[in-house]
Amino acid sequence: MQTPEPPAGGARPTSRDVARAAGVSQATVSLVLGDKWRGRVSERTAGAVRDAARELGYRPNLAARNLRLGRTRTAMLVVPALTNEFFAHVYTGAAAVAARHGFGVVLYPSPDGVGPARDPFASAQAALDGVIASSMAADALDAFRGTDLPLVMLDSDPSDSGASAHVNLDVADGMRRVTDHLLALGHRRFLHLASAVPSWTFDARAAALADALRGTELRTVRAPLSVAGAWEAVTLAFEAPGPRPTAVICDDDILAVGVAKFARRLGLRVPEDLSITGFDDLALATAVEPELTTVRLPAEEFGRRGMEALLAVLAGEPAPPATLPVTLVPRGSSGPAPAA
Known part of the structure; x- marks a missing residue:
């Protein structure tokens, strides 16, 4: 390995600079610095990459690395419809809790406007920390089952063992x-x-x-x-x-x-x-x-409790099942039964 030369003009060194100094590809640099090189790169090459990175003062672009690893402080809320205001309130509650913890919430509605959402995970999983799924059929989550992405289910079967936590309405x-x-x-x-x-x-x-x-x-x-x-x-x-x-x-x-x-x-x-x-x-x-x-x-509280459960799971803390109480509101559309 040649003695690395810092980038001209005092620019921050990149993975390309490290690759050039170590005489390897950028993909190899990514494997080594991402600690995924074993069995794919030799000890000698890995050492050369680490030495080049150290001498250049290279630091990974954490934003880009987080995006690849799905550590973006982002949760996905999956809802069956945006045409129903109930889910807008669920989102408001979840987003409020998320914001207090430096998280963002992206919303994934069903393309059909109602019913189970189609699988959003194939394209989005790498950029998420977890999923909150509201009132949707279980088969929409088939592609997600078996992965390590936490899932909090809202208003769903509490016996479903595939979820990390459950929050229900009574x-x-x-x-x-x-x-x-x-x-x-x-x-x-x-x-x-x-x-x-x-x-x-x-x-x-x-x-x-x-x-x-x-x-x-x-x-x-x-x-x-x-x-x-x-x-x-x-x-x-x-x-x-x-x-x-x-x-x-x-x-x-x-x-x-x-x-x-x-x-x-x-x-x-x-x-x-x-x-x-x-x-x-x-x-x-x-x-x-x-x-x-x-x-x-209580739609907003529902969303808040769902996001709190997801944050607990991400922190390695227990998130016991929760069931929120509901309230009957009698108004003018109900009255005594008519006489026979």
Whole structure:
């Protein structure tokens, strides 16, 4: 190895300068200084590279190195949709905690606008410290399973052992609160307008609803998470033979608004002829008349707790499962069951 000459003009030495001084390629310099040379580069060559780097006073570009190693103090939040304000609040909560710890949060929504996101990890994994995945199907994470990138799951099956931590909302209790409210008002014929999106959170709501309403008349129909989808589904349900339901329990406020529009078009009074309940307590819930009885979910707190769990995992600390309480908000869309 020749005696290294520092770069002209006092410029900071680069890996190219080290490679030139040691008589090797830049790829070899990267292997040696990244401590990945064993079995690929000889001891003698590795020593030459280290000597050249030391004599030149070379220091790696930490920003570029962090980008390659995925140590960028960046987390990815995967959500099924940006069209639903709930996920905007989840992001706000996660980003607030991240900022206090010098982290950034990038948002990955489903390209289809709803439902499970497609695999984002193949291109992004190297630039991430961890992932927070909200309300998405497990198969969207297939490419991630088995890697060492931490995953915190929100509103998902707590028995999923592939996640580093779980933070959930007590959606089952939310449905129990809805049913207790409606049963106390005398309702005994129910329609459950369920989300057609496959997700643990909607399965948990349906199971709690079926258990709480055992012994009553309960029908379930599924609808896309849209006003038009709800309208179409509830129209078919009301055209079916048999007594009409006196209350429609919806998996989401958007579905409940679709039912309210349907009821108005049919000439049904809400809540005198038909009670309607939602879930989430979006801004939409108070934009309709009468305002929706719904279940309030602490979306920002949800995002905060998810980011805190990820930071704990990254720090090697325990992140026990957490379940956040929800609140029933009775409003004008629910009332006593109509007389037979």
